[in-house]
Amino acid sequence: MNPKHSQGLSRAAGLVPAMRVLDSENQVDMRSLRKYRLERVKEQLRKRDVGLMILTDPISIRYATGYRNWALFQTHCVSYYVFISPDGPTFLFGYSAKEPPLETIDECRVGAAISHFNAGPHMERSAAKFANDVISYLKAHGAGSTKIAIEQFTPSVSRELVTASLTVIDASPIVETARVIKSADEVLCMNFSIAVAEAGVARMREACKPGITEEELWALLHETNIAKGGEWIEARLLASGDRTNPWGQEASSRIISAGELVAFDTDMIxxxxxxxxxxxxxxxGPGKPTEEQRNLYKLAYEEIQHNTSIIRPGVTFYELSQKCFKLPDQYIGNxxxxxxxxxxxxxEYPKIAHPADWEARGYDGIVEEGMVLCVESYVGAAxxxxxxxxxxxxLVTSGGYRLLSKFPFEESLLA
Known part of the structure; x- marks a missing residue:
């Protein structure tokens, strides 16, 4: 990583930017952010000799171009898509040929109907139109390549592309690899998002009293996120009392009682x-935690602290797995x-496996400066x-890491 990028990351790690536009202070440079992300994608296309990448995932499209529209709908009903090549123009295909909404998009065109919702019984005809558009783009901008990278498509579309004698590969590794290393502007945006999440968590902490339901408590995070310009929450992971074990149960209408633990994972976009x-x-509360509750909490806290402390640039995923905190046997199963x-x-990539899972699900790699990682712990006996x-x-920095999340831990459970 070049020194300027490294220094920018270190400065950004400790800053939360203003969201409203001001002329009196430095703010996030959105054009610079979009330029960095698009170039990261194009760099990966060049490395793989890909003539054209076609994106349908709303998160991939937002990363590559900044375009954001009905994202959740797009996840299950593809209504727009993007063509990107290493050195050619970027096209956004959708319902209309409007003016490009961002400088990262060179042209907007009417796209083919490539979902059943949009194409109905005419999917085969629409798939053929889509394949013709792909071939035309490659002839004009693909620099002689017939290799294309695609995300989620129906079998009808995939068949048409293969029939056209194109080499079709998965776009996911390309985009995921591009997204691994953050720019300083990305870290600033992430810090703002974290500040919003922690404002919501503070409201949850204040409201966590006997009589409130799990869903009522969870709604406070949603409300804060939307009110501050956020998007959505990936899951409903909040549980109380006996529903905190096993982990993964979603928020319900259960009423929270005094003396119970309440656990959650923000997963907030x-x-x-x-x-x-x-x-x-x-x-x-009111009251004091039991010895069992304190022991569970202290183990989880120790696991987080230990596993965070061994993260640094150059360490391999396998090393992290082997040197991780060793939970007592009764907690391994959960x-x-x-x-x-x-x-x-x-x-995002990577997902670093526990030693017990390494053979079945682990894969190696190297931790790099500029990665953002989430260090996880769940402690509960089977x-x-x-x-x-x-x-x-x-945030992984040149000297190790910087903590981005700052919400305090529970003093009563660490006592």
């Missing part, structure tokens, strides 16, 4: 589309699904009736 992925476990994972506009979920969000 916040302002600027960046994810704030933080987990905390509260103790719902372990979280990974030690840590990447983060950006959503959960067959038990409570558990603790904690998670921190960090």
């Amino acid at each position: 916040g302002p600027f589309g960046y994810c704030a992925d933080i987990s905390r476990t509260f103790f719902c 372990r979280y699904s990974c030690l840590c994972h990447g983060l950006g506009l959503c959960d 067959g038990g009736n409570q558990g603790v979920k904690l998670e921190e969000q960090i």
Whole structure:
């Protein structure tokens, strides 16, 4: 990484930018952010000799171009898509040929109907039109390449592309690799999203009293996110009492009682589309936590602290897995699904496996400066009736890491 990029990351790690436009202070440079991200994508296309990449995933499209529209609808009903080549123009295809909304998009065109919702019984005809558009673009801008990278498409579209004698590869590794290393502007956006999430978490902490339901408590995070310009929340991961074990149960109408643990994972796609992925476990008073609750919490806290401390540029995923915190045997069966994972506009590569999962699901790689990682812990005995979920969000820096999440831990549970 060049020194300027490295220094920018270090400065950005400790800053939360203003969201409203001001002429009196430095702010996030959105054009610079979009330029960086698009060039990261094109760099990966060049490395793989790909003549054209076609994106349909709304998060991939937002990363590459900044374009954002009905994102959740797009996840299950493809209504727009983007053509990107290493050195050619970027086209946005959709319902209309409007003016390009951003400088990253050179032209907007009417697209083919490539979902059943849009094409109905005419899918085969629409797929043929789509393939013809692809061939035309490659002839004009593909620099002689017939290799294309695609995301989610119906079998009808995929068949047409293969029939056209094109080499078709998966676009996901290309985009995921591009997204791994963050710019300073991305870190600033992420810090703003984290600040919004932690404002919501503070409201949840204040409201965590006997009589409130899990859903009522969880709604406070949603409300804060939307009010501050955020997007959505990926899951409904908030549970209380005996529903904290096993982990993964979603918020319900259950009424929270005094003396119970309340655990949650924000999974929040916040302002600027960046994810704030933080987990905390509260103790719902009045009263004091039991010895079992404190022991669970301290183990989870120790796991987070230890696993964070060994992260640095150059360490391999396998090394992290082998040197990770060793949970007592009774908690191994209920372990979280990974030690840590990447983060950006959503959960991203890499996902680093526990030692017990390495053979079945682990893969190696190298931690790099500029990665954002979430360090995970869940501690709850198999067959038990409570558990603790904690998670921190960090930026990998030249000297190790910087903590991005800052919401305090529960003093009563660490006592």
